[in-house]
Amino acid sequence: MASSRASHLPRGTVPCVADRTTHGDGGTRGISGTVDLGGPVHHVDYGGREDGPVVVLVHGLGGSHLNWDLLAPLLTPYARVHALDLPGFGLSEPGRRLTGVRDNVAVLDRFVREVAGAPAVLVGNSMGGMISVLEAARSPAKVSGLVLVDPALPGPRGRPDPRVAANFALYAVPGVGERRIAQRRAQLGARGTVLETMRLCGVDPDRLPPELVDRSVALVDQRQDVSGMDRAFLTATRSLLLLLADPRLLRRALAGVDVPVLLLHGDRDRLVPVSVARDLARRYPAWRYEELPGVGHVPQLEVPERVAELILDWLPAIRR
DSSP, X not given: OOOTTTTTSOTTXXXXXXXXXXXXXXXXXXEEEEEESSSEEEEEEEEEOTTSOEEEEEOOTTOOGGGGTTTHHHHTTTSEEEEEOOTTSTTOOOTTOOOSHHHHHHHHHHHIIIIIOSSEEEEEETHHHHHHHHHHHHOGGGEEEEEEESOOOOSOXXXXXXXXXXXXXXXXXXXXXXXXXXXXXXXXXXXHHHHHHHHXXXXXXXXXXXXXXXXXXXXXXXXXXXXXXXXXXHHHHHHHHHHHHSTHHHHHHHHTOOSOEEEEEETTOSSSOHHHHHHHHHHOTTSEEEEETTOOSOHHHHSHHHHHHHHHHHGGGOOO
8 A cells, every 4th residue: 555645635636736837948847868778768757756656657659758748747746757758759769679569568668677666657648558558467566556548448439530540541551651641741740740639639739838839849850760750650550450459468468457547538539439448447347437528538638637636546546
């Protein structure tokens, strides 16, 4: 059982809400660095409470450490918080590495062991939720809890969002996906690509701190190996789609999870329908499930205070 660092919190409140402004140099919060884990992996150490649980934030498909910049400071009074850029995303250039889902599970495993410190609470959004579940199955001693935020996991899909379905259908086809990404980049530019992606995920860019949007655009412009990053994105996409099409591996991993789980899901998620989360909550009644009304695919950007409140209220369930 965790210490009482969060148990004294009145339900419905988040103490010490951090100022969301960035440092004067425009950089992200925390200490940014790169570590060799079979290739360069960029990460951010947000600092936090040394005697609290270790928390590792795992972004989704097309995401980066910036996806957590509004949430991480709300957790640091009670936990030691890290975020990483998976190979092929953010500032982790892929090089010759494979970037499928299971390849990134291996990277996360090393990051927890060699950088963050085990055991860790894994907080995974979308593909990051899938990767976190697979890591819990692969290395149970390294994972003390899971927070799954709109995770990409098997379940009833219902009628897919037409725009989302069309995009992923194109990405799935070799050659076609590559042309689609290049065409989209040429038409929209870095800022247009970032804004379109945010809106597709349910995020209104006008409601975010402008500097966070600007840094997201700068991150796209910083990429050195553009074609390599495109290949990494498509490799991860196709790997994710194959695991969902044949969910036996994921079902086995889910059945083997033996740590506390907090499942959060926005009811307006266009990429992973809320029906998936409701099905997971029914299958695994020991999990705590919280549905977020009016929220899309990335609650940590849309309602970071509410997400922090729920995580801090749940943290005492962790056995340390």
